[in-house]
Amino acid sequence: MSYHKENLKEQFAEIAWDICKTESWQKVNMRRVAQKAGVSNNAFYRHFKDKNDLKAELMRKGFEILYEGMKDVTNNFSSYGAHYIRFGLDYPHIYDLMFGNTDLDMSLYPDLEALSDASFSGIVEGLKAFMPDESDNDIMIKAYNVWASVHGIVLILRRSKWEGKRTEALEWIENNLEDYLKMTTFR
């Protein structure tokens, strides 16, 4: 025994996930992951097509956590948005994979494409319910705005942390996400 491991694929994904808790995706490399798994560098390729395939796995995990946690907070728009922002701050590097400019060819991973689209659909549906008199086109435009604002503020908050350039206003925003959203995007 010890030639064949148990659940090596899952183990790889978990190791990569752990790395991405504190470091960026670029810092994940096959040799490093393999070593942590106590296995030779190329065992990886028995379980994943390539590095992007591992990335896809992390993205799936990310969406799972994001949507799982969302169940508890969909009572109103602001808490929904706040949850989203919090996820972006809690898992900054995973968030990058999920919503950053992925060089991943999404058409190769239809399930991910669907998960990704679901975020936006959620906004659209929510807005429709909230402002039923608005035209479809205006709903869409508003939805893009909501999406842009939420995404944008994640990036700003995150970066301000990384660069150690925090202002009082940023502190307040991060500690009062719902209020912030109510007084800006959802006003």
Place this chain on the structure above:
Amino acid sequence: MSYHKENLKEQFAEIAWDICKTESWQKVNMRRVAQKAGVSNNAFYRHFKDKNDLKAELMRKGFEILYEGMKDVTNNFSSYGAHYIRFGLDYPHIYDLMFGNTDLDMSLYPDLEALSDASFSGIVEGLKAFMPDESDNDIMIKAYNVWASVHGIVLILRRSKWEGKRTEALEWIENNLEDYLKMTTFR
């Protein structure tokens, strides 16, 4: 002659810039740039400390163009924002370097840090003039929201192009940037 070139540093920067017109920064590599310049792969290191140093040069060029063009449009907030967005769409990869999550250690390039901060300061100053009764803190919060929204919509528009997933609403937004801003962020 032909051992020493004229303005090789500038030439490198221009070649890299041209590449970034259509391809991402990752696609810029020393050998490729050197070859286009008709020079050996390592001549590069006589003019730049490392690859990041070249990136910094492109960022400078980018800020120059962005702020240069801004002179013509600072009559009102929406046209200011629209100009910004247009820049992001015209130079998507340069935009990434300037405002994306750069792994560049900005403290090594103080001039860039200043150029980068100037964007945000512009928003703050503009808002102050526009709503003089607002508290400083509220101005800042609003400024972050403006910044997030504009940045976010650049990313959305850009990505929708790259992924070939355009909706009518997106077309409209891109063709009516000022109106879009007026009905969302600057309303």
Place this chain on the structure above:
DNA sequence: AGTTAATGTTAACTTTGTAAACATAATAAC
């Protein structure tokens, strides 16, 4: 038991960033 498929290993190739040693040209010092 023997064949096959799955999984792990080793070796090797490729790309790319970068350093070191060397060569040549331009400039400054005498």
Place this chain on the structure above:
DNA sequence: GTTATTATGTTTACAAAGTTAACATTAACT
């Protein structure tokens, strides 16, 4: 004007990282 110094370009070489190919071992099925 010859020489020393500096700037700039070349060649060689190495390291990191993604990936492929060939080989080894274990498991699984007949």
